[in-house]
Amino acid sequence: MGPRDGHRTGLTRPDLLVAGGGPAGWAAARACARRGLDVVLVDPRPDRSWRHTYGTWRHELPRGGGPDALPDEVVAAHDVGWAIATRTHRLEDEYAVLDTAALQHALHDDGVRVLRGKVAAAGPHGAVLADGTELPAALVADASGAMQALSTARRPGRRAEQTAVGVVVDAATAATVTGGRLVFMDWRPLHGLPGWPTFLYAVPLGGGRVLLEETSLARRPGLPLPELADRLRRRLRAAGLRDAEIPLDDPAHVEHVRFPVDTPDHRSPAGVVALGAAAPFVHPATGFSVARSLRAATRLADTLATRSDDHVGLDGSGRAAGARRAVGGGRARVVHQMRRRGLDVLLRLPPAEVPEFFEGFFSLPARPRRAYLGSCGTSGSDRSDDDVVESVRAMTSVFTRLTPRLRAHLIVGTLCGPGEAQRP
Numbered sequence: 001m002g003p004r005d006g007h008r009t010g011l012t013r014p015d016l017l018v019a020g021g022g023p024a025g026w027a028a029a030r031a032c033a034r035r036g037l038d039v040v041l042v043d044p045r046p047d048r049s050w051r052h053t054y055g056t057w058r059h060e061l062p063r064g065g066g067p068d069a070l071p072d073e074v075v076a077a078h079d080v081g082w083a084i085a086t087r088t089h090r091l092e093d094e095y096a097v098l099d100t101a102a103l104q105h106a107l108h109d110d111g112v113r114v115l116r117g118k119v120a121a122a123g124p125h126g127a128v129l130a131d132g133t134e135l136p137a138a139l140v141a142d143a144s145g146a147m148q149a150l151s152t153a154r155r156p157g158r159r160a161e162q163t164a165v166g167v168v169v170d171a172a173t174a175a176t177v178t179g180g181r182l183v184f185m186d187w188r189p190l191h192g193l194p195g196w197p198t199f200l201y202a203v204p205l206g207g208g209r210v211l212l213e214e215t216s217l218a219r220r221p222g223l224p225l226p227e228l229a230d231r232l233r234r235r236l237r238a239a240g241l242r243d244a245e246i247p248l249d250d251p252a253h254v255e256h257v258r259f260p261v262d263t264p265d266h267r268s269p270a271g272v273v274a275l276g277a278a279a280p281f282v283h284p285a286t287g288f289s290v291a292r293s294l295r296a297a298t299r300l301a302d303t304l305a306t307r308s309d310d311h312v313g314l315d316g317s318g319r320a321a322g323a324r325r326a327v328g329g330g331r332a333r334v335v336h337q338m339r340r341r342g343l344d345v346l347l348r349l350p351p352a353e354v355p356e357f358f359e360g361f362f363s364l365p366a367r368p369r370r371a372y373l374g375s376c377g378t379s380g381s382d383r384s385d386d387d388v389v390e391s392v393r394a395m396t397s398v399f400t401r402l403t404p405r406l407r408a409h410l411i412v413g414t415l416c417g418p419g420e421a422q423r424p
């Protein structure tokens with residue numbers, strides 16, 4: 001659909017119009033502006049402060065200098081990650097927790113023209129806002145998050161969602177629960193409640209604060225937040241904390257998490273490239289997407305800037321096709337579909353078997369574990385999100401580590417369609 005029936009603004013036609021001012025949109029806008037491209041970013045609330053706590057494996061963050069380098073203060077804290085399934089595993093890799101305000105500040109670029117508005121449609125000639133304003137642009141990026149504002153794909157019914165409830169406590173209080181470790185996952189059901197398994201995620205936020213979060217990795221539909229809050233309170237009490245040390249009733253100390261992990265492939269109209277959670281870059285098993293969005297921004301900007309000569313004469317559709325290849329082509333979609341399949345299999349597991357499954361997973365050598373958990377190349381490249389061979393190897397390695405009963409569940413789950421969470 002192309003812009004029509006609206007009124008035009010007096011803006012000159014930018015090289016890139018970004019719909020959405022979250023991490024993915026701003027990373028792309030900044031990277032392109034820093035290469036001299038003319039960029040407009042549109043968001044209904046462009047001055048909104050980002051509030052989520054973003055974490056990622058440290059090796060997934062963009063490295064080195066260059067125009068997209070991020071200042072050190074974007075990482076609020078980092079430490080080696082630990083995981084507990086049925087046994088305790090030191091994961092070797094450093095996990096980084098981002099300072100969200102510092103990230104938002106760092107990704108802002110004064111060279112980007114910012115407009116308040118909601119993009120309603122786009123095509124090879126630009127975009128149209130919900131109020132009818134036409135914004136011509138050489139290329140439109142849909143970075144509107146899980147809503148996928150510009151995708152023509154049918155909205156799925158019940159989504160698989162990651163949900164979590166966390167409290168922020170001081171490091172000494174947290175150490176009573178974690179022994180001072182950064183806990184990526186602790187699957188022990190110390191809350192004492194039956195039902196779909198959840199785990200503790202415990203990460204430092206910097207400044208002597210630690211986030212303790214009861215997390216449901218994925219469930220269709222998402223596990224309700226009150227249930228997670230109840231489990232967290234019980235888990236922390238079981239670990240020795242007093243109620244006064246668990247500030248679950250103080251909104252200033254609480255984080256609520258709910259987002260889909262099975263967002264469908266973006267069906268992009270001509271002239272549109274999708275980025276971030278809209279693409280979807282969200283890893284179906286972990287929910288991560290921020291580090292991948294940061295890296296994709298560099299690839300998009302390099303493609304648009306250094307190959308601009310090739311694009312002369314290309315219509316908006318051709319330009320968008322090149323942009324899509326740069327941020328993740330056919331092989332990336334194959335890897336994503338494999339991970340989606342892995343999610344469905346996980347959702348079909350009997351709840352009691354889930355920790356055993358993760359025991360197999362965390363027993364993996366670092367290489368296949370990284371290949372599955374992350375989106376980053378195991379050999380230092382940033383392209384394992386499209387490394388089909390490495391992904392198959394990682395999945396096969398998990399399979400060989402499982403008990404015969406779990407393998408049988410996995411085979412049945414693989415043969416079935418999208419999974420529903422099993423009842424205990």
Ligand SMILES: Cc1cc2nc3c(=O)[nH]c(=O)nc-3n(C[C@H](O)[C@H](O)[C@H](O)COP(=O)(O)OP(=O)(O)OC[C@H]3O[C@@H](n4cnc5c(N)ncnc54)[C@H](O)[C@@H]3O)c2cc1C
Nearest residue numbers: 020022023024054055118119144145149276277288289290
């Ligand atoms: C609480 C929480 C914690 C998370 N933790 C992590 C984590 O630790 N690590 C990780 O990697 N990921 C995490 N995620 C998942 C994911 O990475 C985040 O959701 C991330 O914010 C996605 O970034 P994004 O820029 O793609 O989309 P968003 O951050 O959702 O930004 C989308 C933007 O688009 C705007 N928009 C929407 N519709 C339109 C429209 N029609 N026109 C113009 N603008 C529009 C919105 O206002 C918004 O500003 C978390 C998600 C949540 C909710």
